[in-house]
Amino acid sequence: MPEKRISIHATRYDPEHDKEPHLQTYDIPFSDESMVVLDALNYIKSHVDGSLSYRWSCRMGICGSCGMMVNGTPKLTCNAFLRDYWPRAVVVQPLNNFPIIRDLVIDMDDFMHKLKSIKPWIIRKQEIPLGAGEHRQTSDQIDEFRQFSECINCMLCYAACPVYGLNNEFLGPAATALARRYNLDSRDEGLKQRLPVLAESEGVWECSFVGECSVVCPKGVDPAKAIQQTKLDTTMRFVLPYGNRE
């Protein structure tokens, strides 16, 4: 029985030699039904072309390194099964909406900057001492923000968002979801400090609710919901500034 094979078209771009990115085709054995696109890339790098560059680490969908466009959809390549594409070819490209450093590697400086800008840490007027023990928090209180805390920073949502693609000043889905995670945490008192970044024109208001971010999120974070809820929140604070939750 002849072995199954599959075609992988991967973006290549070396700024030292290439003016533009271009696709390179590799034909590899499809030897196991549980193979994922990342396995295909690793096979290529290990046995066919060692110069193919891409990021990956945990291979179990938790580190967020291996996000790429697979046949036009942003996916974690460690979780995109070849069997879902075979016998068609698989086109692997770097995430949309980001500059390309090399091959399948994008520049994520902008994202790291935005992550920091929303002050993703617990802000309190008065820290309690360690000796006082933990803040009491119930399971229900954690449920308020749990979903938004599951973000693995894979940036598939930024790759899916046409608003970010058209205007990279936009704060974006993951950063807003993380801001909301802290704003909803019963231990945090930093909502006011995060508002300027959230409520500015390039903050949540740039979002026109395409909703694609939540569709592609591999962890069910639902950043679209976080953004719309933040819009409502910031509006209410503006309209009813007094007596509002701090």
Place this chain on the structure above:
Amino acid sequence: MSTSEAHATPREYPWRMPANWWTRSRHYFWYIVREFTAVPLALWLVWLLVEIKRAGDGPARYSPHGSAPFVIFSVVVLLFSLYHSFTFLSLAGSILHFKLLDRPVSASVIVMSQFAAWAVASGVIGFFLVWLGR
């Protein structure tokens, strides 16, 4: 920190949004349709104002029902408007979150309540329009 040689930072390939981006997926396409519905709706409103002005010249001289293009256009715009309303109200479940007796109200309940409110409002307004029109 000292460096071995002066290496210029390599040239990144910048991102350019392709002009046909909105044709590349079903979701993007229907999103643009949804946003686009504002245009025919605006045109329809202008046309309506024209019709109102025409009607202001007196009942004898006004015949809106004869204006077939207006009716056809109105139906098209109604379909767009229904699509926009439907998608907008469907999203309400994800935006609004209430707690009733300490348990969160489910998204589907919120969405259904929005549609119910829409149906009621449409009914009330429709009733008044017919009643006033008599």
Place this chain on the structure above:
Amino acid sequence: MDFESYDVLVVGGGLAGLRAAIAAVEANPRVKVGLVSKVYPMRSHTVSAEGGAAAVMRPEDSYQTHAFDTIKGSDYLADQDVVEAFVREAPLEIIQMEHWGCPWSRDPDGKISVRPFGGMTTWRTCFAADKSGFHMLHTVFQTSLKYPQITRHDEAFVTKLLIEDSRCVGVVALDIRTGRFDAITAKTTILATGGLGRVYAFSTNGNICTGDGMALAYRAGVGLKDMEMVQFHPTGLPFTGILITEAVRGEGGYLLNNGGERFLKRYVPNKMELGPRDIISRAMITEFEEGRGFEGPHGKYMHLDVRHLGEAVIDRKLPFMRELGREFVGIDIVKDPIPVRPVQHYMMGGVDADISGVTPILGLYAAGECANVGLNGGNRLGSNSLSECLVFGAAAGRAAAHFASSAKPVTANPVDAMLWDEAHRVETEYLEKKGGNERIAVIREEMQKEMDDGAGVFRTREGLSKLVRNLGGLRERFEKVKIEDSSRTFNTEILAALELDFMLEVSSAIAFSALAREESRGAHARRDFPERDDAKFLKHTLAFHTKTLAPRLEYRDVTITNFKPQARTY
């Protein structure tokens, strides 16, 4: 020439590294802290830890019990003074994490919950659902962003430690994006580079776990301690090696052989599925060898059964496990048993460091999995590692900040020379290399297979001797490795080659240390020496780098305070 120098430089952006950086700043807000990591910190392998972090949190628990559980768990190879200090610091670190926003799972009264875990006589493992490492790493990374004193160098790969006059003055790092070599100098350097699981073919570890910090310290002359102590976790998914957390057993899961028997009653009757990892892994391998394992396309396996827990418990306590089962094995753990087999997971061995992370080289510290401070001895108990990273990361950060406040500044000239030498070495040996006839992956995959065969759960003199010979051959073949990528921009093939270089180093330290320890203790199980031999081997192995493949081995007594070594049964 412009010269920037840090007071404290942390190598590695995982839980221990980030904790050390924060601790240094909190100890002295005027320190300048640099953090170098070959990946963005949220990609560090801490992120995949699942089960939880152990600490004495409840009134019915005691430091004495946590210490004893740990020491017995270590098969008495742990340094007891270190353990006793650790158990006192761990609860404070759990509270500190909570203050920083870590979403620890809670009891109905709002206090941090605890769950049972392997080898622990009482419930003391704090957890954040079944993604504790993910939540802890993101908490500590996001918190680190609020300290302007911490400057990060993301995607910078350290190739060598800078040693001047027997003092560590920083590192040479390859900037991955540009291919530029930088000397990053500092009065103190803390290695927090994690484990080395990728030297094995079947490991829970991610691609980045290649023993970098251990190899760097090794080559600089620091001893690697207890390298033969490699932990195999009982429950990894076959083929991928993805970890199924011990918490599954903590919540009440059963391990069943192909006869549907809870076979652990014949090995650890008092603890059953909550026995220590080394004993359970050996039990499973023994059952496989005696024909009571399931046969699969990717090797033998056992069933880990949680069906009796019910969907509500699984969705509340083990949601990530359900997701992993669905995505990677195509099963629903609510209805199907999980196929599992022993998998390499953690490294007890590592850079010789003391309770404050101090290594024998002045100005060089180590913390976290890459270090061996004496906590885990021959076998680590589950959920001690996340606590270990916090306690010893913080200790090293404080110690380094304190030392830096009175240390001499680093001088430019010798550093420039060392930088040039190192850049030249890597460029000629790797980047500009022409010819070569072996692919990196071929050598790496052979090394991994040899390590699985020779230095696995059960070892023999023959197996280890063969391993040692083969590692020698692989090292020779590595000299002729082929590098196809000549670009300086984000060249990941060079990284793979540099990592393979480090992996070959630490593999030989493991193999030779294991060959020399002629007893079975903790995770090191010799078929030819099945008993523990306290008379000869109640000592730490120290492997020192030499010009040949074989390290020079020395032995150091274990520190015993309150717990005399006894027979280890559960």
